[in-house]
Amino acid sequence: MKLHIQNMVCLRCKLLVKAELEKLGLTYHSVELGEVILQNPIDAEKKNELAKALHSAGLEIMDDKNTVLVEKIKNIIVEMIHYADELPAVKFSIFLSEQLHKDYHSLSQLFSKTKGITIEHFIIQHKVERAKELIMYDELNLSEIAYKLHYSSVAHLSHQFKKITGQTPSFFKSFEKKKRINLDDL
Numbered sequence: 001m002k003l004h005i006q007n008m009v010c011l012r013c014k015l016l017v018k019a020e021l022e023k024l025g026l027t028y029h030s031v032e033l034g035e036v037i038l039q040n041p042i043d044a045e046k047k048n049e050l051a052k053a054l055h056s057a058g059l060e061i062m063d064d065k066n067t068v069l070v071e072k073i074k075n076i077i078v079e080m081i082h083y084a085d086e087l088p089a090v091k092f093s094i095f096l097s098e099q100l101h102k103d104y105h106s107l108s109q110l111f112s113k114t115k116g117i118t119i120e121h122f123i124i125q126h127k128v129e130r131a132k133e134l135i136m137y138d139e140l141n142l143s144e145i146a147y148k149l150h151y152s153s154v155a156h157l158s159h160q161f162k163k164i165t166g167q168t169p170s171f172f173k174s175f176e177k178k179k180r181i182n183l184d185d186l
Contacts, residue, residue, distance in 0.1 A: 001037070001038040001040065001041045001042065002035065002036070002037050002038075003035070003036040003037075003038065003050075003061055004034060004035055004036075004061070004062040004063075004067075004068040004071060004072075005017060005034055005035065005036060005054065005059050005060065005061060005062065005071075006034070006059065006060040006061075006062045006067065006071050007058055007059050007060065008033055008034045008035075008059055008071075008075070009033060009034070009074065009075060009078045010033075010078075011083075013033070013057075013059065014031050014032070014033065016054075016057050016059070017031050017036060017054065017059070018031050020050060020053045020054060020057075021036070021038075021050070023053070024046055024049055024050055024053075026038060026042060026046065026050070027039040027040065032075075033075040033078060033079055034071045034072060034074070034075040035072075035075075047061070066110055066114065067114070069100070069102075069107070069110060070110060070111055070114045070115065072100060073096060073100070073107060073111050073119065074122070076095075076096060076099050076100070077092075077096075077119075077122060077123055077126055078126065080092075080095070081123070081126045081127055081130050081149075082126065082129075082130055082133075087148075087149065087150050092119070092120075092123055093108075093119075096119070107119070124160050124164065125164060127149050127151075127160070128160060128161050128164040128165060129181055130149060131145055131149060131157060131161060131169065132165075132172065134148070135169060135172060135173050138173075142154045142157065142158075142169055142170070145157065145169075157169065158170075
């Protein structure tokens, strides 16, 4: 049985969901960002108990197919930008279409209507957050970060970084109180 979980966008969320499943004695095949595959169907009472436990942590079980699809888009983007070693070699629009087996135009319209921002802007927000994280680690220079995040140049990265944060990457790097936005809040 497959359950879709809204706002499950980080590794901490996966651990929390696993713990709640184990508390309720529910066995699972896998727990991925936004999706749980249980070994057996669950009754309405157990599903309600799980829903209450997850709700207290800011997570929701989803039943609406459009909401599920938007969460899948979000989770693919988060996984791709924050957790994958390499970004895909193809355009994000092609990558999303291939992953979800849907036309990108319809995905884009649904996402914009539901979230109030475009997929492209959502991706830029996450790439900037990832850039902030990489700047804070101080292991890569800006050219390497731009390359890693598939920017055409440091200038392109800097332009989007400043547009989102109001600061240049260099200023952010020199600033003592660097702040990142929680992935759940993006």
